[in-house]
Amino acid sequence: MQIPERLDQYIETPRQREFEREFHLGWEQYETWEEATVGERAAGSHTFTVATEDIASYNRACGETDPLYVDPTYAREHSPTGELLQHPIFVTAIAFYCIGSSGIGSWIRTPGARNPGQQIEINEPFGIGDVITATITTRQKFVQRDKHYLTMFMEFHNQDGVLKATWDCSLILPATRSDVGLFVNA
Amino acid sequence: MTTSSPQHLIAPRFDEIETGAQLAPVELCYSQPVIDRYALASLDMNPVHTNEEWAARAQVFGMPETVGHGMMTMSSLASVVTRAWGPVSANGGSIRFVNATFTKPVKVGETVVSKGYVKKKHYHGEGENWVEVKVEARDAGGDVVGVADVGYNLPD
Numbered sequence: 001m002q003i004p005e006r007l008d009q010y011i012e013t014p015r016q017r018e019f020e021r022e023f024h025l026g027w028e029q030y031e032t033w034e035e036a037t038v039g040e041r042a043a044g045s046h047t048f049t050v051a052t053e054d055i056a057s058y059n060r061a062c063g064e065t066d067p068l069y070v071d072p073t074y075a076r077e078h079s080p081t082g083e084l085l086q087h088p089i090f091v092t093a094i095a096f097y098c099i100g101s102s103g104i105g106s107w108i109r110t111p112g113a114r115n116p117g118q119q120i121e122i123n124e125p126f127g128i129g130d131v132i133t134a135t136i137t138t139r140q141k142f143v144q145r146d147k148h149y150l151t152m153f154m155e156f157h158n159q160d161g162v163l164k165a166t167w168d169c170s171l172i173l174p175a176t177r178s179d180v181g182l183f184v185n186a
Numbered sequence: 187m188t189t190s191s192p193q194h195l196i197a198p199r200f201d202e203i204e205t206g207a208q209l210a211p212v213e214l215c216y217s218q219p220v221i222d223r224y225a226l227a228s229l230d231m232n233p234v235h236t237n238e239e240w241a242a243r244a245q246v247f248g249m250p251e252t253v254g255h256g257m258m259t260m261s262s263l264a265s266v267v268t269r270a271w272g273p274v275s276a277n278g279g280s281i282r283f284v285n286a287t288f289t290k291p292v293k294v295g296e297t298v299v300s301k302g303y304v305k306k307k308h309y310h311g312e313g314e315n316w317v318e319v320k321v322e323a324r325d326a327g328g329d330v331v332g333v334a335d336v337g338y339n340l341p342d
Contacts, residue, residue: 003233003236003237004236004237004238006222007222007226007236010219010222010223010226011226012226012227015229016226016227016229019229019231021226021231022231023231023232023233024233057226057227058227058228060223060227061220061223061224061226061227061228061258062224062227062258062261062262062265063212063214063262063265064265064269066269068195068272080195080272080274080275080276081274085195085268085272085273085274086273087261087264087265087268087273088264088268088273088281088284089257089260089261089264089284092228092229092230092257093227093228093229096228096229096230097229109232110232111232111233111234111240111244111246112234112244112246113232113246114246114247114291115255115256115257115288116287116288117256117285117286117287117288118256118257118260118284118285118286119283119284119285119286120260120283120284120285121282121283122273122280122281122282122283122284124280125273125274183244183246186240186244
């Protein structure tokens with residue numbers, strides 16, 4: 001068990017309860033730096049139906065306490081959108097959920113990965129009930145100062161085809177599956 | 187919980203904001219419960235953030251401790267702008283982008299303060315003007331742990 005049981009006390013949503021939280025499970029199926037193909041494009045393996053509780057939980061985790069961010073009843077009356085204000089980096093949860101644990105982009109779950117920086121663009125907030133699809137394009141892989149960088153461009157559309165946000169995602173990764181294994185089995 | 191009024195989430199008009207204007211800082215303590223909650227809310231359950239024993243053995247960042255998520259730092263950097271003006275404001279403002287770079291891992295127990303100022307005004311005509319806010323996050327020792335450029339559409 002790599003995820004300590006103490007985390008159970010903080011679970012706030014059904015999604016958090018059902019999500020495969022153990023990133024050491026199934027690592028043999030994760031895409032690796034050496035296997036990724038630049039130019040490959042595909043949808044993530046899951047869609048994400050946006051719920052108020054997902055947004056409220058993310059906002060709280062970022063330290064937001066303003067009722068516009070955490071109180072749906074208050075937000076209904078006072079928010080410019082009639083819904084909870086949405087932290088712009090909430091898209092992180094959508095990405096991890098949509099990508100899943102195998103196939104394109106699954107390297108985002110890699111034990112041993114390091115985060116050098118990220119670029120997120122917001123076109124408009126996700127709506128409650130929106131069914132979000134993440135389309136992933138492997139964009140670049142390169143080695144710089146002995147570090148293996150892999151980048152993917154993610155586009156987040158709702159059920160009507162509206163582009164809500166994009167994320168240019170980069171990580172520094174163990175290069176090979178055996179390198180990943182060294183971290184998994186540390 | 188604060189008892190704030192929504193009125194504070196009104197963004198300044200483009201012609202009234204000046205470069206150099208500072209925004210209120212955002213402070214976040216990277217205690218293990220805070221990191222754990224962020225892991226669940228973001229669904230980024232990488233053990234380098236949550237499993238102290240594995241983190242001590244693997245030493246992904248060359249230290250035997252868990253570290254906060256880069257995306258949590260990115261969130262704090264963005265919050266400097268969105269707590270002031272709102273992800274969308276009551277008078278038509280909205281966030282455009284957040285571009286972040288992480289310069290130092292933040293180990294568990296650190297407190298990070300993010301501060302920002304208006305770096306540049308981008309005039310593109312009525313209804314299309316925006317500003318770039320430069321935000322910097324430092325740990326208690328004064329080291330920069332992350333920086334971001336945050337783009338924000340301002341009302342005319």
